[in-house]
Amino acid sequence: MRNKLSWFSAPYVVWMALFTVAPVILVVIYAFTAVPPAEGFTLDNFLRMKEFAVVFARSFRLALIATFICLLIGYPLSYFLAKEGPSFQKIAMVLIMLPMWMNFLLRTYAWMSILENNGFLNRMFAALGIIDLGNLINGGLNSLCASLNEGVLAWLNARLGTALLLSTDRATDMTYFRMLYTQGAVVLGMVYNYLPFMILPIYSVIIKLDNSLLEAARDLGASSARVFRKVIFPLSLPGVLSGVTMVFVPSVSTFAISKMLGGGTKLLLGDLIELQFLGGAYNPYLGSAISLVMMVIVVVCMYVMNRFGEGEEQAVVL
Amino acid sequence: MNLGSRPGLFSRLFTALVFIFLYAPIFLLIIFSFNAGNSNSVWHGFSLHWYGELFQDRLIMGGVYTTLLVSLLATAIATVAGTFAAIGFYNMRRRWREPLMVINEIPMINADIVTGVSLCLFFVAAFAAWNGFVTWMEQTYRLTAPRLELGFATLLIAHISFNIPYVVLAIMPKLRQMDKNLIDAAQDLGCTWMQAFWKVVVPEIKPGIVNGMLIAFTMSVDDFVISYFTAGPKTSTLAMVIYSMTKKRVTPKINAVSTLLFGAVLLLLIVVNVRQARQEKAAAKVRRR
Incomplete structure (x- = not known):
């Protein structure tokens, strides 16, 4: 029975090989292939990225600022919400997730008409x-x-x-x-779109904290500030890390937000990739190399996150 | 969980401010969709003018049609395929299951743009090879076959590909909760293994399947980036239409679209919640007996 049932996944395994694994391998191959008319293996695509160091720096700077602001807003909010009564919490969580079911282009567009x-x-x-x-x-x-x-x-x-x-x-x-078409507007767009990604994992970690640990700390005479610093905050770090990853990765790879709120003149990494595939600067080899760098960033983020424990399920809920 | 004192005035104020930040733009968007004038900041009086315009805009209506079609098809296919895949994975040896689960998660973990770009690259390369082959056949054997290009089919394949992982991950926990002896018991009682599958396994994991289906549908409707790279120049989902509209000028037609979508989401959410509450009530009743 068990072995027979395991064949149920055969079609999907073939599908994955074709449409998940093969495309990724293709990106890796393209990243190390010379731009025609030249041929063969090359590292030129990666060396050429030096020309776009400004874009890399800007992308990282804006994404880091946005992540930091999200953390500054998201952590206290999750903490305050966890203190509220259960029905308040339930409604608040629905209200936080509700905007995410509206397309992010529409949410970004809303800010366009506000900041004009x-x-x-x-x-x-x-x-x-x-x-x-x-x-x-x-x-x-x-x-x-x-x-x-x-x-x-x-x-x-x-x-x-x-x-x-x-x-x-x-x-x-x-x-x-x-205000519109400035870098501040781009950061605002990132914060607005991805703030729930920061709140949800932090909140779900805080809400699951072991009550007896907090009571033990209080019984042993710790002030509430000290309980927070020594117990609650360290224990909520996995949620923070997962929130940081979930905000940073989409922020660093966005192209629509920077086009709509940033005016599209100051490129971000996402814009750069888009240009190489669909834009005027058609060069899938360079585009693949940048995508490969992006994949490495994501893998590093995931590795760091997994080392510090849980937080994986949250991604599924969204 | 007891974090100590109830929240004070400051924390309530902070929470309220964050919610205002989250909702003010959306409410402004909705209010100005009923504006008579062509502006998002000056009120000219109430009118449903923009809704009328919206339903006459063939680009937008085409986008809505494409989005619904691709989401429904992709959800249906991904739900069936994901269910079978999850059952298969669950019954595999660990040695095989774990690497396959990691591969399964690639589209979820990767940045959307990377998934989109890699699929785009794959389709373009595969179609270039195929079209070259067709040309060669035409020249040597006078046989012909249709040439392929990016379009609705590639859009659908992309959507299925990023939907299945969510379905699999939604079903897996339900499989783990299931009592394995149930299948053996069913077979002992005379079921064939096919019957055991339909009469025992599927009903057990049904909540997971429904959950996965809902997640897949929302992911499909919401997707912009992956569609943008795989739909080709002739097919547009609603998100792509909106993106191309915002490049030009702000128009209240988009507000009208947003309002309708927001209303639809709200309705769906209420229905799901009411259904859930009713189920919980029923479950409580059963337990009391």
Whole structure:
């Protein structure tokens, strides 16, 4: 019986070989293949990545910032939620997951119309006089810097032979704040889209903490701050790691968010890959090499996560 | 779990702010879908104008049709294939099962863009080889066969490929919970092994199958990146249509789409929750007897 049943998976094994394993192998082969008309094995594709060091750096920087902000918001939120009553928690969890069932393009699009130059936020700022206030502050800073330039800095420059000058050309005639098509907007988009990925694993670890450990710590005289620092936080680290991975990986590989909120002029890694396959710079060899790097990043993240224990099931729930 | 004191004012405020952050954009999107004017920030009065426009937009309606078709087909195929695969894996020796489970998880773990790109590369390379072969046949034997290109079929294959792993992982725990003696008992009582499978195994793991099916369907409807790389230039899912629309100008038509989708998700969620609550009630009743 058992052996007969194991043949049930034969079709899927063939399917996996064709559509999961073969494509990955193909990416590896392409990554080490010279761009035609040249032929044969080469490492050129990887060496060429040096040209895109800026893109790598920007991608990592933005993804790390977004992950960090998600952690700053997600950890306290999970902790506070775990303190609430059970029905509150249930509703809160549904509310956190609900936006994720809306397509992420729509969620990103929502921010486009909010951040636009004549969008919702700017109109609100204008109505509240915040933009005028900004102009006023900038004007004040300009005159302050001008007087500093003439006074202290002129004196210093004369003494030290330097040419220090403070900028005096801050805009004082703004009618809107430029928010859309900036890197800040891209980070905001990442945080907004992937925050639930941070909250859910952390929350599910905190909620499963062993009560007796906390009681033991309190009985032994630890203050609540100390219980948090010495017991709760260390024990919730697996959730944190899994949350960090689940936010970092999609953030570092996104291309739609950077196109929609970043304007598509400052490329991220995802944009770079997309360009090599569907864009004008058609070069699947280079694209495969970058994809291979991405795969290595993911494997490293997974390895680190698994070393520190659980958190795997969470990915399935989503 | 007792974390000590109840949350104070500060933590309640923090929680409220995060929920406002999560929902304010969505509510703005919904409100402005009923705007009479062509703007997402100035209110010109209530109107259903954009919904009318939406249903006349052939690109969007085509996208909806493609999305539903590919999601339903992929979900159906992936659920059946995933169920058989899970049962097969479960009955395998550990030595074989473990590496196969790791391979099974590749599409879930990899970044979407990498999965999409690798499938795109695979299809393009395979089709190039096939089309070359067809050309060669035409020239030497005057035989011909259709040339292949990226389109609905490749989109469907891609969706099935990333759906099956979720179905398998949803069913596996149910198999582990199942009492293995049940199968032997059924056979002792005269079932053939096929009957034992249909009458014993499938009913036991049914909750896992339903769960896997729901996950697969939501993943399919929600997917953009993998579809984007495997659908080719002529086929577009709804997500792809939306992406190409946002490249140009903000239009309230997209708000109308979002509102309808959000409503659908909300409805689905309520139905699922009510069903679950009812089942729990029924189970409690049975236990009381």
